[in-house]
Amino acid sequence: MYRKLRAGAVLVGAALLVSACSSGGGDGEDSANEPVTQRPKGEDPFWVNPESKAAKALAGLEKDGKSDEAAAVRTIAEQPSGEWILPENAESQARGFTEAAQKADRDALLVLYNIPHRDCGQYSGGGAADGNAYRAWIDEVAAGIGDRPATVVLEPDAVQHMVDNCTPQQFHEERYDLLKGAIAKLKSLPGTTVYLDAGNAGWGKPDAIHQPLQRSGIDQADGFSVNVSNFYSTDDSVRYGKELSAKVGGKPFVIDTSRNGNGPYTGGAADERWCNPPGRALGETPTTGTGDPLVKAYLWVKRPGESDGECKGGPKAGEWWGAYATKLAEASK
Numbered sequence: 001m002y003r004k005l006r007a008g009a010v011l012v013g014a015a016l017l018v019s020a021c022s023s024g025g026g027d028g029e030d031s032a033n034e035p036v037t038q039r040p041k042g043e044d045p046f047w048v049n050p051e052s053k054a055a056k057a058l059a060g061l062e063k064d065g066k067s068d069e070a071a072a073v074r075t076i077a078e079q080p081s082g083e084w085i086l087p088e089n090a091e092s093q094a095r096g097f098t099e100a101a102q103k104a105d106r107d108a109l110l111v112l113y114n115i116p117h118r119d120c121g122q123y124s125g126g127g128a129a130d131g132n133a134y135r136a137w138i139d140e141v142a143a144g145i146g147d148r149p150a151t152v153v154l155e156p157d158a159v160q161h162m163v164d165n166c167t168p169q170q171f172h173e174e175r176y177d178l179l180k181g182a183i184a185k186l187k188s189l190p191g192t193t194v195y196l197d198a199g200n201a202g203w204g205k206p207d208a209i210h211q212p213l214q215r216s217g218i219d220q221a222d223g224f225s226v227n228v229s230n231f232y233s234t235d236d237s238v239r240y241g242k243e244l245s246a247k248v249g250g251k252p253f254v255i256d257t258s259r260n261g262n263g264p265y266t267g268g269a270a271d272e273r274w275c276n277p278p279g280r281a282l283g284e285t286p287t288t289g290t291g292d293p294l295v296k297a298y299l300w301v302k303r304p305g306e307s308d309g310e311c312k313g314g315p316k317a318g319e320w321w322g323a324y325a326t327k328l329a330e331a332s333k
Helices: 014-023 053-063 067-077 090-103 131-145 169-187 206-215 234-245 322-330
Strands: 108-112 150-154 192-197 223-226 253-256 295-299
Touching: 053 067, 053 322, 067 322, 090 108, 090 131, 090 150, 108 131, 131 169, 150 169, 169 192, 169 206, 206 234, 223 234, 234 253, 234 295
Parallel strands: 108 150, 150 192, 192 223, 223 253, 253 295
Antiparallel strands: none
């Protein structure tokens, strides 16, 4: 099974908005001791969070004079990545991120990961207490987004874990209903794009997952996402996505390229190759200019440098792991 990170605490609200305003629209080159600024909008329309964990780590490294490590972390901090909405105060988080992004003339990239019985009880286990709690949470997120531009990656693993039987059968019907409802609610917003997660090329069974995607409401979504928090190459992810697209009405898709620069790890125990694998590298930088009409964007959905879980010496899922972040960046040179 391929587990996902659990998002750590994030800053939203007034402080975030001030930081976004100070960095919004800056398309110049970054150098040491300069604040993180936005990518050129023509390259990528998504917002770079100037208060991200990577940006804070960068500031600390520069303050301490650790120029080599700072240069490595800057390659992460200056790229847009997904904001994983926490269960608590979801409305204020969604509002804070989307308002900050709008003020910077960019789109917010949000990840919703709170489905009941999430991650089959593993490192990122948890999720909403029940279906009603999940529906209320989605309503909060939608209220926070409002009419501002947002792209949402919806529930990494939720469909795949029904297909591979990691999620018990008794929860399947409710999950289909919750995903369909979430898509309908989010698509009722005027500026929101929704990609329903569809697994990865390593799992790679379009014949098995296309009907569950349809039962989950893929026809109402803008498309699907692949390789979230995973390491499969972009070429393999494109092939998987295109095979699956052909079975779900030609829907386009996005690929998480955050850590797939060296492809998947093949050493160690197979059931933990997904968790903080060594020797990985950053993949293609985020862009909507993929050159392929079916591939809408390369995204950094998983935030590079944040742990997958307490494995291989890593901290809890979602916590910043500076040594791992530096290795990801250095391996990408």
